[in-house]
Amino acid sequence: MRDYETFFRTNRLPHIWCPGCGHGIAMKAIAKAIAKLDLDQDKTVIVSGIGCSSRASGYMDFDTLHTAHGRALPFATGIKLANPELNVIVITGDGDCMAIGGNHFIHAARRNIDLTVILFNNNIYGMTGGQASPLTPVEKKATTAPYGTFDRPFNPCEVAKTAGATYIARGTAFHAAPLVDLIAQGIQNKGFSFIETLVQCPTSYGRRNKMGSAAAMLKDMSETVIPLAAYNRLSTEERNEKLPSGVLHTDVFPEYAAEYAKIIKQAGGDKA
Amino acid sequence: MIIKVNARFCKGCNICVAFCPKQVLALDSMGKVCVVDESACIGCGQCELRCPDFAIRINKEEKA
Ligand SMILES: Cc1ncc(C[n+]2csc(CCOP(=O)(O)OP(=O)(O)O)c2C)c(N)n1
Numbered sequence: 001m002r003d004y005e006t007f008f009r010t011n012r013l014p015h016i017w018c019p020g021c022g023h024g025i026a027m028k029a030i031a032k033a034i035a036k037l038d039l040d041q042d043k044t045v046i047v048s049g050i051g052c053s054s055r056a057s058g059y060m061d062f063d064t065l066h067t068a069h070g071r072a073l074p075f076a077t078g079i080k081l082a083n084p085e086l087n088v089i090v091i092t093g094d095g096d097c098m099a100i101g102g103n104h105f106i107h108a109a110r111r112n113i114d115l116t117v118i119l120f121n122n123n124i125y126g127m128t129g130g131q132a133s134p135l136t137p138v139e140k141k142a143t144t145a146p147y148g149t150f151d152r153p154f155n156p157c158e159v160a161k162t163a164g165a166t167y168i169a170r171g172t173a174f175h176a177a178p179l180v181d182l183i184a185q186g187i188q189n190k191g192f193s194f195i196e197t198l199v200q201c202p203t204s205y206g207r208r209n210k211m212g213s214a215a216a217m218l219k220d221m222s223e224t225v226i227p228l229a230a231y232n233r234l235s236t237e238e239r240n241e242k243l244p245s246g247v248l249h250t251d252v253f254p255e256y257a258a259e260y261a262k263i264i265k266q267a268g269g270d271k272a
Numbered sequence: 273m274i275i276k277v278n279a280r281f282c283k284g285c286n287i288c289v290a291f292c293p294k295q296v297l298a299l300d301s302m303g304k305v306c307v308v309d310e311s312a313c314i315g316c317g318q319c320e321l322r323c324p325d326f327a328i329r330i331n332k333e334e335k336a
């Protein structure tokens with residue numbers, strides 16, 4: 001047994017994800033990051049919304065919450081404020097986080113509350129059969145965009161940055177080893193941390209867009225996603241074809257739960 | 273090198289087969305991963321790294 005496997009509810013495995021689905025790779029990276037940091041299993045909470053990605057919480061052996069679609073962040077905020085000692089990790093999908101949950105996302109980032117959000121970005125609503133999400137790239141096909149979508153997608157890392165997140169990183173299922181460190185650093189940041197993780201959905205996205213097998217989709221990621229330093233050396237036109245990976249942004253702001261505790265103290269008459 | 277396959281977990285996605293640089297792995301007639309040439313394995317762990325199903329494991333040390 002690998003050390004990180006102690007964090008799985010092995011009696012619930014094999015998981016329900018399709019053959020080749022990238023969610024299993026991303027979930028494994030989270031478990032490895034937790035093992036690496038040696039977090040206390042009893043002080044770590046996993047919260048997710050609804051979607052194939054959000055099923056991950058059910059396979060992880062912590063106190064876990066599988067909440068409502070788009071609502072992982074309000075639940076996570078409540079948990080963190082009630083008990084700031086806990087490590088609160090949020091698993092969400094591109095629909096869950098950026099469509100129905102978009103408003104919660106910008107405000108959780110704005111508050112800089114100490115949560116670590118791992119967005120499993122497969123560019124599609126996987127669970128419901130392949131509707132376009134706010135992260136579906138232009139021209140890609142979806143059940144709701146049979147001729148290809150023309151809605152401009154968000155860049156979720158830029159949204160997080162503008163909203164005030166203090167740690168932002170991007171990794172992929174192909175780059176599964178460095179992904180572990182990106183998640184671990186996010187957990188260590190005392191503030192709102194966001195790790196966009198590109199994953200393949202061969203069933204609801206790849207097949208409709210003729211992207212080939214799960215392995216072919218992973219190989220695509222290995223070519224389009226490049227380290228930030230290499231990305232910065234590209235011309236503006238070249239950048240259109242690529243995405244930067246690694247730690248993209250860090251900042252320092254007061255953390256919300258700590259500020260909240262100060263107010264509680266003050267309101268209770270403690271002037272110190 | 274000891275390659276351990278958990279056939280119950282394997283869904284036959286072929287990711288491990290595709291990323292093995294030494295053609296050690298293949299899918300069998302049931303569509304599950306099988307080891308075709310264990311002696312060629314260099315222990316790089318590429319298969320285990322990206323297996324979404326926790327179904328393959330490379331152990332460098334000999335079994336006690
Ligand atoms: C309030 C509400 N609206 C819609 C749905 C239907 N629904 C379930 S999952 C999902 C989208 C999931 O997409 P995403 O978050 O990208 O996760 P994925 O399945 O791709 O991992 C939707 C729209 C729901 N469960 N609840």
Ligand code: SF4
Nearest residue numbers: 017018021052126201
């Ligand atoms: S539909 Fe897509 S996201 Fe959902 S389990 Fe299948 S491959 Fe994964």
